[in-house]
Amino acid sequence: MKFGRAFERSSTSDKGEFNTAMKAILGFKPKNISWYQRAFTHRSMNQKDEKGNPLNYERLEFLGDAMLGVIISKHLFKEVPNGNEGYLTKMRSKIVSRQHLNELGKELQLNTYLESKIGPEQFGDNIYGNLFEALIGAIYLDRGHDYCERFIRMRVIDPHVDIERLEGKVMSYKSLMIEWCQKQKKDFHFEIAEDQGVDDRPHFSVKFTIDQRVVSRARETSKKRAEEKAAQRAYYAMQDHINASKNG
Amino acid sequence: MKFGRAFERSSTSDKGEFNTAMKAILGFKPKNISWYQRAFTHRSMNQKDEKGNPLNYERLEFLGDAMLGVIISKHLFKEVPNGNEGYLTKMRSKIVSRQHLNELGKELQLNTYLESKIGPEQFGDNIYGNLFEALIGAIYLDRGHDYCERFIRMRVIDPHVDIERLEGKVMSYKSLMIEWCQKQKKDFHFEIAEDQGVDDRPHFSVKFTIDQRVVSRARETSKKRAEEKAAQRAYYAMQDHINASKNG
Numbered sequence: 001m002k003f004g005r006a007f008e009r010s011s012t013s014d015k016g017e018f019n020t021a022m023k024a025i026l027g028f029k030p031k032n033i034s035w036y037q038r039a040f041t042h043r044s045m046n047q048k049d050e051k052g053n054p055l056n057y058e059r060l061e062f063l064g065d066a067m068l069g070v071i072i073s074k075h076l077f078k079e080v081p082n083g084n085e086g087y088l089t090k091m092r093s094k095i096v097s098r099q100h101l102n103e104l105g106k107e108l109q110l111n112t113y114l115e116s117k118i119g120p121e122q123f124g125d126n127i128y129g130n131l132f133e134a135l136i137g138a139i140y141l142d143r144g145h146d147y148c149e150r151f152i153r154m155r156v157i158d159p160h161v162d163i164e165r166l167e168g169k170v171m172s173y174k175s176l177m178i179e180w181c182q183k184q185k186k187d188f189h190f191e192i193a194e195d196q197g198v199d200d201r202p203h204f205s206v207k208f209t210i211d212q213r214v215v216s217r218a219r220e221t222s223k224k225r226a227e228e229k230a231a232q233r234a235y236y237a238m239q240d241h242i243n244a245s246k247n248g
Numbered sequence: 249m250k251f252g253r254a255f256e257r258s259s260t261s262d263k264g265e266f267n268t269a270m271k272a273i274l275g276f277k278p279k280n281i282s283w284y285q286r287a288f289t290h291r292s293m294n295q296k297d298e299k300g301n302p303l304n305y306e307r308l309e310f311l312g313d314a315m316l317g318v319i320i321s322k323h324l325f326k327e328v329p330n331g332n333e334g335y336l337t338k339m340r341s342k343i344v345s346r347q348h349l350n351e352l353g354k355e356l357q358l359n360t361y362l363e364s365k366i367g368p369e370q371f372g373d374n375i376y377g378n379l380f381e382a383l384i385g386a387i388y389l390d391r392g393h394d395y396c397e398r399f400i401r402m403r404v405i406d407p408h409v410d411i412e413r414l415e416g417k418v419m420s421y422k423s424l425m426i427e428w429c430q431k432q433k434k435d436f437h438f439e440i441a442e443d444q445g446v447d448d449r450p451h452f453s454v455k456f457t458i459d460q461r462v463v464s465r466a467r468e469t470s471k472k473r474a475e476e477k478a479a480q481r482a483y484y485a486m487q488d489h490i491n492a493s494k495n496g
Binding site: 049051052053054058059061062063066067069070073074077081082083084085088089137140141144145146 | 297299300301302306307309310311314315317318321322325329330331332333336337385388389392393394
């Protein structure tokens, strides 16, 4: 988090650095960089245009939120042809949940580019989601609908929107992981050990390895539960990778 | 309201009629008419695609609602550069209110094109707003974002979105109308008559004429209130015309 103008965009070299960073995040070259600068300007900077109107990310957030809603709606409309309005609305709100948007913003480390006069300790986690929405608003004004769709597809839909998982239809993470390993021709192994530990009841520890690498561990009161938990943890840790291989 | 397949789109002449009607409403020629047919198909028709997925306007409504939100958000973002997120959100919900959407759908007589097996007496007023949203969803899928923007501009923003009025800043419709008449060099006259009628208290009737044509009437217990009411009625009746002359 750059604050107190540590990230001074008025110098030519830092401007170049910001442009380069945006290009990497967006997957295309911005036309009018000032929209993106605004998307990373906190209100504490007190920036205004020549007419005294505030220049910070808050209004862009309003716009980006609406645009994100449209693109996700269109995706769901096409992907789930038998889902009714209520279902589509529920799925959309799961995808654009505050928590999910915060994760997306964190993943892209959007805080790195924020100009602010207040310190990082004063921001909650919502700063990530807010910046993510503002960035979409900036794309919309800079390049229009189709570039927003492209960006949201690349950063949200392709890596994260797994309709079956959102529906809670994944019944067994163990079979999901086994199926994936087999398809990918990877060795996998659930190594189980009885482990009383400090508890009264017997416990089972599981180490889940893929290609001889430990990807997750779990400890439960039954072998079955321990394996399922380890598989679920592995799935969550590897889901980008798993989805990428599904789509590719 | 056509129901019981009174509006039979399977015959060639009625298909042509539907296409012509759509073109008039949309202001452009549809590419894939089937989206618009779906936008005017009620669930009672029980239409399905080859995979058994329902074909009616409800899912398009979900999409159109989101798209309408984006276009109105963009308009407000640009038109009100000093409005904060809360203000923009409030204004947007005024514009896309259920009541307003119903009025828009009624104005375009969208019910005329609806295929339904249940009778008009079973629909509430919301059918108009629902069809209006579904129509926007159909435009989005048929022609994309820019055509939606064009349509929403033509049918919603230009004729109906008066930010000052939405803000409740119009304090007096009488002065608004007088100002407009003076600018347009039109004769105007408030003709007042005391009119006891069947009431105990004295009432005042007002006839508001512009260029010798009666544009509205009102009846109230004070002269001032009667004039204001007549002016407001004139404003609502003539707002397309008034806004067009403001913009032109």
